[in-house]
Amino acid sequence: MNRILTLLISSLVALSCYNKKELNKEQEIKTINHPYKTDAIIHTPIKFQPEIISTKIDKFNTSFSPDGNTIYYTVTSQKLGVTGIAFQKFKDGNFSEPEFVPFVSADIPIADVQISPDGKLMLFSTFKDYQEKPEGFNFNIWVSEFKNDNWQEPQPIGFPIASKGNEFYPVMTNNKTIYFNSDRSGNSDIYFSRFQNGKYDDPIRLPDNINSQRREADAFVAKDESFMIFVRVDEKDGFGNSDLYISFRETETKWSDPINMGEDVNSDQIDGSPYVTPDGNYLIFTSGRIVEGVKEKAAKSYKDFISIYSSSDNGSLNFYIMSLDLDKYRK
Numbered sequence: 001m002n003r004i005l006t007l008l009i010s011s012l013v014a015l016s017c018y019n020k021k022e023l024n025k026e027q028e029i030k031t032i033n034h035p036y037k038t039d040a041i042i043h044t045p046i047k048f049q050p051e052i053i054s055t056k057i058d059k060f061n062t063s064f065s066p067d068g069n070t071i072y073y074t075v076t077s078q079k080l081g082v083t084g085i086a087f088q089k090f091k092d093g094n095f096s097e098p099e100f101v102p103f104v105s106a107d108i109p110i111a112d113v114q115i116s117p118d119g120k121l122m123l124f125s126t127f128k129d130y131q132e133k134p135e136g137f138n139f140n141i142w143v144s145e146f147k148n149d150n151w152q153e154p155q156p157i158g159f160p161i162a163s164k165g166n167e168f169y170p171v172m173t174n175n176k177t178i179y180f181n182s183d184r185s186g187n188s189d190i191y192f193s194r195f196q197n198g199k200y201d202d203p204i205r206l207p208d209n210i211n212s213q214r215r216e217a218d219a220f221v222a223k224d225e226s227f228m229i230f231v232r233v234d235e236k237d238g239f240g241n242s243d244l245y246i247s248f249r250e251t252e253t254k255w256s257d258p259i260n261m262g263e264d265v266n267s268d269q270i271d272g273s274p275y276v277t278p279d280g281n282y283l284i285f286t287s288g289r290i291v292e293g294v295k296e297k298a299a300k301s302y303k304d305f306i307s308i309y310s311s312s313d314n315g316s317l318n319f320y321i322m323s324l325d326l327d328k329y330r331k
Contacts, residue, residue, distance in 0.1 A: 035064070036068065036277050052095050054318035055316075060272065085100065087099060121172065124143075125140065177192055189205055190216050220274040230258070231274070245261065269288040283324040288318075289320075
């Protein structure tokens with residue numbers, strides 16, 4: 001199980017500090033009776049729903065239902081050896097308590113949840129065995145259908161998307177194309193597979209300006225495939241372990257040279273799992289950043305230590321939100 005969780009966390013990495021002014025801003029910005037819309041433009045990331053969705057527990061990767069009223073995410077505990085998909089519903093101005101989806105297991109991790117644009121399919125990654133699974137210890141993409149008001153027993157997507165490598169972070173577009181990252185070639189790269197004549201085509205690796213000699217992963221691709229935000233690890237112009245980059249599609253297989261989204265987005269820690277809200281106005285992503293001064297405050301007294309350790313300020317992986325202005329990144 002330790003190997004499993006290490007692989008999952010490393011997929012995040014294949015995937016800072018704030019000043020006091022930013023902390024105050026986080027406290028001031030309020031949602032307007034909506035899961036993510038706010039009363040202000042958020043120029044730099046703030047923690048998303050602290051102590052409600054972002055908590056002391058490590059979480060990564062988000063996806064909303066098309067109406068924006070249900071959030072799905074991956075929750076993990078290395079100590080317990082459990083990694084599963086949870087959800088919370090927004091009603092009457094509040095989020096419900098977190099619940100697991102029906103097929104979370106104590107022994108088999110499921111992660112990297114994404115909901116299809118029409119809300120009818122849930123895609124995720126797991127190493128669960130199935131008939132005709134490629135040999136080896138590998139994560140593949142599975143899908144569950146929403147029927148009769150419930151998520152049904154998941155099924156593997158299988159060949160040709162499944163490989164002897166690992167497939168993570170499946171994102172479906174309006175035309176059912178699936179983008180995902182895989183290490184089938186020996187390095188983590190981003191691929192896509194078109195859905196044609198009732199089946200998926202052989203995956204195509206994105207061009208070299210997207211897939212560098214570094215590791216690329218966690219590609220969120222717009223429903224119309226007009227842009228993508230993805231993770232690159234240990235790049236020379238990066239700010240931390242992993243940074244968010246953005247690229248715009250120019251032709252069927254050509255994408256603009258990716259741009260680092262900058263220090264207003266990225267921190268000196270892990271930043272990954274990008275997701276753009278259904279209305280296209282907000283970027284939500286996972287980060288391990290720590291607010292400036294928290295460590296020092298935690299060391300002042302045991303009471304302060306316990307208080308911070310039991311909160312979302314404890315350095316756990318959590319969610320941050322900001323307004324998304326695509327024009328800022330267009331050349």
